[in-house]
Amino acid sequence: MTIRRFRRGDHETVITETGIDGGPTYVLVHGVGMGHRTWSDLAETLARSGRVLALDLPGFGDAPEPEESLDMASSGAYLGELVAAESPGEPVVLVGHSMGTQIVAETAAQRPELVAAVVLIAPTINRRERTAAMQALRLVQDLAFSHLKVLALGIRYYFQAGPRWYFAKLADMLAHRIELVLPRIRARTLVIRGEHDQVAPRDWAELVTTLLPDGRLVEVAGRGHETMITAGAEVARLVAAHAAGEPVGHPVAQPVPTGRRQRPDTRPRAKANANTNTNADVPWWRTAGWWAADYLYAGWRHLAAPFDRRDARHWQRGDAALPEVVLLPGIYEHWTFLRPLAERLHRAGHRVRVVHGLGANRRAIAETAELLGRALARRPAPPAGRVIVGHSKGGLVGKQLLVDELQRADATGSTPGAELGLLGVVAISTPFGGSSRARFFFADRSLLALLPGDATIHALGEAREVDARIVSVFGRWDPHIPDGSELPGARNIEVPVAGHFRVLGAPETARAVLHGITGLAAREGARVADTPEAGDASEDAAAAAP
Missing domain, CATH: 3.40.50.1820 (Alpha/Beta hydrolase fold, catalytic domain)
Structure with a gap:
């Protein structure tokens, strides 16, 4: 030496x-x-x-x-x-x-x-x-x-x-x-x-x-x-x-940029490849403030849930020529977490139903998707179709339902989505690649199931054939999903709001969701709401359960 x-x-x-x-x-x-x-x-x-x-x-x-x-x-x-x-x-x-x-x-x-x-x-x-x-x-x-x-x-x-x-x-x-x-x-x-x-x-x-x-x-x-x-x-x-020149490890293919990442109410721009960074140059005290605000919002929603007795059945009334919206909460979320989004979607003319009765939503993703599919099948598919809008784990359940429908269609020779009238999924703050932060909750299997290495997360990631029927909406910073919610092959929309829960109450999120529904409906030739006008109305709505 x-x-x-x-x-x-x-x-x-x-x-x-x-x-x-x-x-x-x-x-x-x-x-x-x-x-x-x-x-x-x-x-x-x-x-x-x-x-x-x-x-x-x-x-x-x-x-x-x-x-x-x-x-x-x-x-x-x-x-x-x-x-x-x-x-x-x-x-x-x-x-x-x-x-x-x-x-x-x-x-x-x-x-x-x-x-x-x-x-x-x-x-x-x-x-x-x-x-x-x-x-x-x-x-x-x-x-x-x-x-x-x-x-x-x-x-x-x-x-x-x-x-x-x-x-x-x-x-x-x-x-x-x-x-x-x-x-x-x-x-x-x-x-x-x-x-x-x-x-x-x-x-x-x-x-x-x-x-x-x-x-x-x-x-x-x-x-x-x-x-x-x-x-x-x-x-x-x-x-x-x-x-020595030996082929160690494996190459990683660049995803085909078929999706677009865009901000609502702007012209679509090509998705950034290397230098997209929504948290660049943000001081630590600001992220600490975002984190605190996000948990205060979630805490307030949890505390308010037992006292929220307002009737949601009126959300089921709306323009039958527009797609029906099914709102699906995330894990440990009461359905009232989605009330602000439900209000805004309903004002835009949509009939809105909120999925409740899942308790803490701790069941496996595949099991929850099966339950949701059975619940939707009990009602005739609306002529204008349905769009699932899911938050966090709810977005994963929505994708699983799309995968299940595709598999049934392949087996029966039918058209994917025809049975339930499902046009697609708008996912909000969804960990499509899993969340490494789930490791903190080592005693909770329902949260550990969101780790990037989980078999279901991996299988959903491989099911790229349904990604074109998904719109991923996410904020500029998410404390629960450090690796982001972008989904290659889907339409990706970033909103200028920080947080995992607080994003649900933002008017910008409602506008982005309406843009997503518009795109999914147009893809299937369905009639859609006038989203810029609905975004200006800002207070649109949501609905009761299937």
């Missing part, structure tokens, strides 16, 4: 070199608040087949803190100078973890001649959680499942760096847009994430992989964000195989 220093201006990096000559040169770049010791097991394994340079970046580990922090792009340029000095004429394998992936990506994009291959372990920052508050929450959540070795190293390095430097680098991370850099990386790139990584969720890792011109993804079972610490030897074997 040899230790030396690389210096440019007042920025100094400590390089710990191990390994042998004759193999690849691996440059290991740690995450925020860490240092070269986080690579110990991985470096030891890689050192048997090549040369390993484990870094302590300026201000971390054994490296002194400079006066000013370099942003990620400048850090990438700095790393490029270090690589050129340490490995002249020989391209290296750049391996970054967390913050290190942002620096490594910049170097690979800026100096492609220096790089033979790239490995991004737990890439940051998830575009939907680009705030200090959300990153802190995700890190705490991840640490809850961490090994003691991870905690010990984290505490040691945090106190070495100190809070000032740690938060300075965190600010640089939050300001950086790795998704804009990834398409410029020409080198073969392997993305590695731990199965339980809360900081780099699966959907984000898949997006990172799709943005790479030559990217592959592999997941390490049973590990979290610090997977190179807890599974160092295993990750090292993946890195070495990738460096």
Whole structure:
């Protein structure tokens, strides 16, 4: 082992070199608040087949803190100078973890001649959680499942760096847009994430992989964000195989952008590919305020439910030439959560029915869809058809019903949707890809069923043939669905409202839902409401139960 220093201006990096000559040169770049010791097991394994340079970046580990922090792009340029000095004429394998992936990506994009291959372990920052508050929450959540070795190293390095430097680098991370850099990386790139990584969720890792011109993804079972610490030897074997040109992991196909993402009352615009980020540059105190407001709204709705005796049967009257709307609440939601939306839809002329009698809505998604299908079948299908409008889990139940109908149609040779007159589903704040936050509720099986790895969530995700009959409506920030509610192949509409529950009471949501119903009805040739006028009325309505 040899230790030396690389210096440019007042920025100094400590390089710990191990390994042998004759193999690849691996440059290991740690995450925020860490240092070269986080690579110990991985470096030891890689050192048997090549040369390993484990870094302590300026201000971390054994490296002194400079006066000013370099942003990620400048850090990438700095790393490029270090690589050129340490490995002249020989391209290296750049391996970054967390913050290190942002620096490594910049170097690979800026100096492609220096790089033979790239490995991004737990890439940051998830575009939907680009705030200090959300990153802190995700890190705490991840640490809850961490090994003691991870905690010990984290505490040691945090106190070495100190809070000032740690938060300075965190600010640089939050300001950086790795998704804009990834398409410029020409080198073969392997993305590695731990199965339980809360900081780099699966959907984000898949997006990172799709943005790479030559990217592959592999997941390490049973590990979290610090997977190179807890599974160092295993990750090292993946890195070495990738460096040798072996096809590690699998490519991730870019979804076909058949859906549109748009704001209501505006002209449709093409769905953003890489740089859509509704939470960009939002300060932590604002997301904390959104979170508090969302739970206050939900709490108020729960407290008011037992006292809400207002008759909802009048919602069943309306224009028979317009599609009937069936409102479906989410898990642990009383049907009165949907009252504001019901009022607005009814004023637009729709006959509205609200599904109640499900209790806490804790049954399995497939079972609930079967119950809903039987309830709808007891009434003749309206000539203008039906649209299910579901919130949260309700949207998943709606999609399951579409899948069930399609399967029955395939078996009988009938037209999908004909039996129930179902035109499609408008889903509000629905976790189509699951919600990793369901892990917090480990004692509640009904919530654990919403985890991204759940069999039903996976099966619904694979059932893409019904997505064209779905409109997904969601707010700019959702504390329950950190990975978002966008559904490739569906029509996606974002409303300028923050929250998971509060979005139900917003006039913008009602207008978006009406736009969605309009699109689904037009797709089937049904008559639709005049949605701009209905949106101006703002107070439209909902209905009793099927």
